[in-house]
Amino acid sequence: MAAVTDGPLLTKLDALEADLRRLGRVVVAFSGGADSAFLAAVAHRTLGAAGAHAVTAVSPSLAGDEEDDCRALADEWGLRWTPVITHEMERAAYRLNDTDRCFHCKAELMDAVGPLAAAEGATVVLGVNLDDLGDHRPGQKAAAEAGAEFPLVAAGFTKADVRAASQHLGLRTWDKPAMACLASRIPYGTRVSVGLLS
Template identity: 35%
Template sequence: MEKEEKIEYLRSSLIKMKNVVVAFSAGVDSTFLLKFALDTLGRDNVLAVTVSSPIRFENESSQAVKIAKELNVRHVIIDLDETKDGNFAKNDPLRCYYCKYLTFSKLKEFARKDGIEFVIDGTNYDDVSKDYRPGLKALSELGIFSPLKDAQLTKKEIRELSKQMNLPTWDKFPQTCLATRFPYGMEITMERLKKVSKIESYLETLGLKVHRARYHDDRTLRIEVLPEDFSKLMDSKNEIIMMAKEMGFNYITLDLEGYRSGSLNEVLK
């Protein structure tokens, strides 16, 4: 389909739903979907819901609140603690499935109480073909709709449309939950999550385009940034080393291959 056809398909899909709960993380895709749904269905028929939990960055909720206010959309934040679920915490290759099932079960329950039939998320067309995404199975089982994916809108097209709509997220780098920082088989605990969150919060201040602090094991921290940002990282290496060693890491490494999405899934190939 041409881009204009995709947009019309998206619009008609939302009109058929009439009212929706949008899973809103303040990322590129969910912000675009929220704005498009708001323009299509009107304020009274759209509710943005943001999940706050230990595996999400603290500033995600504040960013979501800020954007929701700018868009003048109804918005609520609900709490969830995935680490209390044994299936999630054991961190096997189906972790993302368990996480999505927990999250969207709660969103469906919330929507039902509010009298809204449809819960929609920002999965795009690229997501169905790239990397390892077991979470998509949970969305399917729960009957969650992904209008961007169904309209075959790609990430590139969503960024272009977001820029045209003056959305602040149009050039935002992708951010994933903190659970993706741990190799499969390593239990995800609150203590480990706090360590990763603290280090990544510091990396956030260095002006890096994208960064990941991978909890390689209890002694080793592996940092990923884009190759062009290696020098920025090295300028602050002493502070990073000091912080990591205070947390108990013995080895603080820079991945010379640089940042790539889903690097911890490489062991599954």
């Protein structure tokens, strides 16, 4: 990976690496988007394969090509990567599809990866950046309540910072468009079904 030479960006990258070293071992919720890919790459660079484990939640709400891209990125970057099946569709509150749908989805994610992280003595980390904090993100609340941490926020990264740092590090995800889950395309109040997701 190329070196980051921009002063403020380098300071944030140093802070991110320091926070990851503080955590020691992490399980990165890895969707393949720009934020989680950057976090997974830096965690791997900082902690190595023994300390950084990228995990992708696979369910009907994840576009099929996104799982394939996560697998490809893991191969390209040498990440320790595991796909895990999540079962948010079995949660009635998720299928109801009110404005807290993402809370129930992220709670399911944490239920799936939490035991894996606990077995490794690791902390679950998510690629949440500062720009995400102003949005309606009930999923962040669910993750935080379950003990997840947000290292990009702690290090002061905005979305633009993530993209710039990713480009400096030679990550092909630096300009990847935002890809919301398939359920986000269903209007609130319309019940989520596998048929609507496909």
